[in-house]
Amino acid sequence: MTADVDTTRPSFGDFVAAAQRNGHLVVQPRMGFGDLERMRAGLVATRAADAVSVGTLTLDSYTRTGDHEAARRALADGVKLNGYPIVARPDHETVELLDGVRDVAFPVQVRHGSSRPQDIFRTLTRLGLEATEGGPVSYCLPYSRTPLREAVDNWVESTELFAGSGADGRRPHLESFGGCMLGQLCPPSLLVAISLLEGVFFRQHGIRSVSLSYAQQIHPAQDEEAVLALRRLAVEYLPDTQWHIVFYAYMGVYPRSPRGAALLMEQAARTAVRAGAARVIVKTEAEAHRIPTVEENVRALEVSARAAETAGPPVTEAGESGVLAEARALVEAVLDIDPDIGRALPRAFERGRLDLPFCLHPDNRGQARSYIGDDGYLRWLSTGNMPIPVPVDSAVPSRLTADALLTMLHHVEQRYDRAT
Amino acid sequence: MFRGGVTGFRPKSIVSSTVSDSHTWNLIFMQLLLEEMGHEVVNIGACVPEELLADACLEHRPDLVVVSSVNGHGFNDALGLIRHLRAVPGLERIPLVVGGKLGVDGVRDVGFTRRLLNEGFDAVFAEHELGGFREFVSARGLRAVS
Numbered sequence: 381m382t383a384d385v386d387t388t389r390p391s392f393g394d395f396v397a398a399a400q401r402n403g404h405l406v407v408q409p410r411m412g413f414g415d416l417e418r419m420r421a422g423l424v425a426t427r428a429a430d431a432v433s434v435g436t437l438t439l440d441s442y443t444r445t446g447d448h449e450a451a452r453r454a455l456a457d458g459v460k461l462n463g464y465p466i467v468a469r470p471d472h473e474t475v476e477l478l479d480g481v482r483d484v485a486f487p488v489q490v491r492h493g494s495s496r497p498q499d500i501f502r503t504l505t506r507l508g509l510e511a512t513e514g515g516p517v518s519y520c521l522p523y524s525r526t527p528l529r530e531a532v533d534n535w536v537e538s539t540e541l542f543a544g545s546g547a548d549g550r551r552p553h554l555e556s557f558g559g560c561m562l563g564q565l566c567p568p569s570l571l572v573a574i575s576l577l578e579g580v581f582f583r584q585h586g587i588r589s590v591s592l593s594y595a596q597q598i599h600p601a602q603d604e605e606a607v608l609a610l611r612r613l614a615v616e617y618l619p620d621t622q623w624h625i626v627f628y629a630y631m632g633v634y635p636r637s638p639r640g641a642a643l644l645m646e647q648a649a650r651t652a653v654r655a656g657a658a659r660v661i662v663k664t665e666a667e668a669h670r671i672p673t674v675e676e677n678v679r680a681l682e683v684s685a686r687a688a689e690t691a692g693p694p695v696t697e698a699g700e701s702g703v704l705a706e707a708r709a710l711v712e713a714v715l716d717i718d719p720d721i722g723r724a725l726p727r728a729f730e731r732g733r734l735d736l737p738f739c740l741h742p743d744n745r746g747q748a749r750s751y752i753g754d755d756g757y758l759r760w761l762s763t764g765n766m767p768i769p770v771p772v773d774s775a776v777p778s779r780l781t782a783d784a785l786l787t788m789l790h791h792v793e794q795r796y797d798r799a800t
Numbered sequence: 801m802f803r804g805g806v807t808g809f810r811p812k813s814i815v816s817s818t819v820s821d822s823h824t825w826n827l828i829f830m831q832l833l834l835e836e837m838g839h840e841v842v843n844i845g846a847c848v849p850e851e852l853l854a855d856a857c858l859e860h861r862p863d864l865v866v867v868s869s870v871n872g873h874g875f876n877d878a879l880g881l882i883r884h885l886r887a888v889p890g891l892e893r894i895p896l897v898v899g900g901k902l903g904v905d906g907v908r909d910v911g912f913t914r915r916l917l918n919e920g921f922d923a924v925f926a927e928h929e930l931g932g933f934r935e936f937v938s939a940r941g942l943r944a945v946s
Binding site for chain 2: 522523525562739740781782
């Protein structure tokens with residue numbers, strides 16, 4: 381199944397916009413293989429799924445860390461890679477890989493996770509691939525020791541190069557990974573703020589089609605509120621930009637039972653549709669155990685598409701736990717430092733105006749912490765120097781113990797496994 | 801957090817990952833556990849090169865260094881780490897322990913544990929030996945009395 385697109389060249393942003401207009405949630409796997417045949421089979425199966433799907437090329441970790449020589453060696457020695465080595469592979473092999481699969485009705489996004497992505501962006505530009513994702517903060521703080529200032533410089537260079545590739549009529553599309561920080565236990569307002577700020581960063585460096593991410597947390601109503609807040613801020617801060625929201629199925633410790641995993645995925649798809657997200661990144665029933673097969677991915681795409689069809693009416697009024705007000709305060713605090721987001725971000729983290737709970741990167745202050753309230757909402761335990769009032773509530777635990785942290789990390793897993 | 805404030809001794813610990821391990825929830829957990837035992841904790845974070853850990857030890861002079869790894873390369877990474885650290889002047893005797901999910905198969909490897917001990921670790925703990933870790937900290941007199 382495909383959406384109507386009125387252009388002759390693949391445009392990720394146009395495809396998703398058309399699908400949303402037609403009432404379809406776009407579903408997408410996170411899929412990457414080093415082997416050409418498997419990668420091709422994965423793309424073909426994703427396209428053939430009974431859903432409005434887009435394809436994914438997830439890159440391997442050598443390519444992600446810039447060690448293309450190691451990726452080349454692995455290819456030569458037949459060593460299995462955990463993703464597609466797009467830089468190390470000769471261009472013509474990638475062209476052949478995508479030939480006859482990728483077209484206007486099936487755009488493909490390249491996913492990587494690099495804080496030093498220049499080589500990757502050069503390759504995408506050369507190959508005419510128009511969609512990828514990441515961000516100066518979201519691909520630096522959680523996974524690397526790269527200094528944030530350096531990551532910002534790398535992303536400025538990469539984003540401008542990518543924007544320049546739109547000169548021939550293609551419209552490069554960049555997604556911010558900012559709504560997924562640390563996978564779990566980051567309160568929604570901070571996810572919304574970082575995603576929005578990275579989107580504006582992309583726009584400031586020439587990208588005119590972006591997506592803003594948000595990852596499913598623990599309470600569906602709070603997630604709906606967060607997506608509505610993100611949409612609201614996108615309207616205000618990205619006025620001359622094509623944008624949509626991409627919703628990620630839960631990124632933390634995943635349910636172990638197939639049924640629990642499917643229930644969590646279905647909830648993600650329904651929340652996404654109800655809150656007005658246009659695209660969802662799926663997780664499979666095998667998630668807790670191993671890297672999923674192509675078949676498991678296709679099943680997850682179809683499960684998500686079916687759940688989306690029964691999501692019910694869209695939500696226009698979210699609950700009011702304060703996500704929008706907090707996110708707005710964070711965004712404004714960063715813009716107050718400098719309207720140039722790339723200059724503002726490192727200083728914002730230095731001053732603790734942005735402070736990721738439980739993030740150990742040297743450029744993160746680490747004074748903020750979160751907890752799961754009795755009502756099942758993700759809340760602030762402490763906010764450090766962020767412009768968010770310190771919670772005053774007798775129900776707030778005085779401190780976080782190691783045992784309480786473990787319980788929080790497994791909260792979603794256990795709830796959905798028990799529900800089966 | 802340290803409560804009471806009347807004792808004269810507050811142990812200081814360094815918590816660190818290995819060079820190839822980017823997981824951090826285990827490090828946060830160990831930090832909270834040590835804080836509950838009255839420690840001041842310096843958490844170095846993920847993907848820690850051996851030189852960086854050595855520098856941090858020389859700078860902070862901790863009473864205990866806790867290396868935690870869960871990516872399955874822990875045995876190999878820890879071997880390189882202990883050889884490096886024990887060769888640094890001033891770090892020959894600094895208390896160093898390692899634990900977590902150290903092998904890919906999730907099984908405790910007795911031979912490898914012996915090698916790590918021979919190379920200079922003071923203790924090696926498998927994933928489910930937190931009790932043993934707590935006892936180690938207490939027995940060494942590294943638990944602050946509150």
